[in-house]
Amino acid sequence: MSSARAYAEQRAGDVTFAVRTPGRAYGHRARTPVRSASVVKAMLLVAYLNHRTVRGRPLRRSDLKLLSPMVRWSNNIAATRVRNVVGNSALAALARRAGMRRFRTAASWGDSVVDASDQTKLFLRIDRLVVRRHRATAMRLLHRIVRSQRWGIARARPQGWALYFKGGWGDGDGEVDHQVALLRRGGLRVAVAIMTTANPSHAYGKETLRGVARRLLRALRPDSVPR
Numbered sequence: 001m002s003s004a005r006a007y008a009e010q011r012a013g014d015v016t017f018a019v020r021t022p023g024r025a026y027g028h029r030a031r032t033p034v035r036s037a038s039v040v041k042a043m044l045l046v047a048y049l050n051h052r053t054v055r056g057r058p059l060r061r062s063d064l065k066l067l068s069p070m071v072r073w074s075n076n077i078a079a080t081r082v083r084n085v086v087g088n089s090a091l092a093a094l095a096r097r098a099g100m101r102r103f104r105t106a107a108s109w110g111d112s113v114v115d116a117s118d119q120t121k122l123f124l125r126i127d128r129l130v131v132r133r134h135r136a137t138a139m140r141l142l143h144r145i146v147r148s149q150r151w152g153i154a155r156a157r158p159q160g161w162a163l164y165f166k167g168g169w170g171d172g173d174g175e176v177d178h179q180v181a182l183l184r185r186g187g188l189r190v191a192v193a194i195m196t197t198a199n200p201s202h203a204y205g206k207e208t209l210r211g212v213a214r215r216l217l218r219a220l221r222p223d224s225v226p227r
Helices: 003-008 037-049 063-071 076-098 116-124 132-143 152-156 204-215
Strands: 014-020 025-028 162-168 178-185 188-199
Touching: 003 025, 003 204, 014 037, 014 116, 014 204, 025 116, 037 063, 037 116, 037 132, 037 152, 037 162, 037 178, 063 132, 076 116, 076 132, 116 132, 116 178, 116 188, 132 162, 152 162, 152 178, 152 188, 178 204, 188 204
Parallel strands: none
Antiparallel strands: 014 025, 014 188, 162 178, 178 188
């Protein structure tokens, strides 16, 4: 935490982050509100799979044609269609279930308000927030983000830990570059959220994400037991 905090403070832009295990939580300005951009698509995924018209039936090809682009390559049109199905009320209800205290919806899903602390609450048990029938599908999508978007935390993934994550980068100009992730090994879990705003460029924001993640996660090894 000390190394990640020192690194964040010398980077341009504004950087906040949080780390959460089942027993403890750590953070650096972790309750600072930021615009969600595409990280809210993870919440849209959960809300859709739990929707009353979806939760009790097998997923159809049409469902996967909607969810896979939204999550795996962050398609915005698909996200808008999902939000139109579930509504902002479903996102607010999910936030309450996850214990997220500062989440706020907006007319545009990308303008939803999130913070690093709340996002680690969500991701630490994101699979358990999905109806059991569709849990494996949700985690498979978050695990299989396309190669071209596997920067930041994905470049710092410790050996032996499975990674499930979602990023958000606004218009790609560096104004918003976020990532939220769950790392899992057997029954062990670590959630990480890194939020950056006002970066000089998208490339700079991606490097900040990688630098913070590498410092936060470098002590995790195949035999580590996080506290």
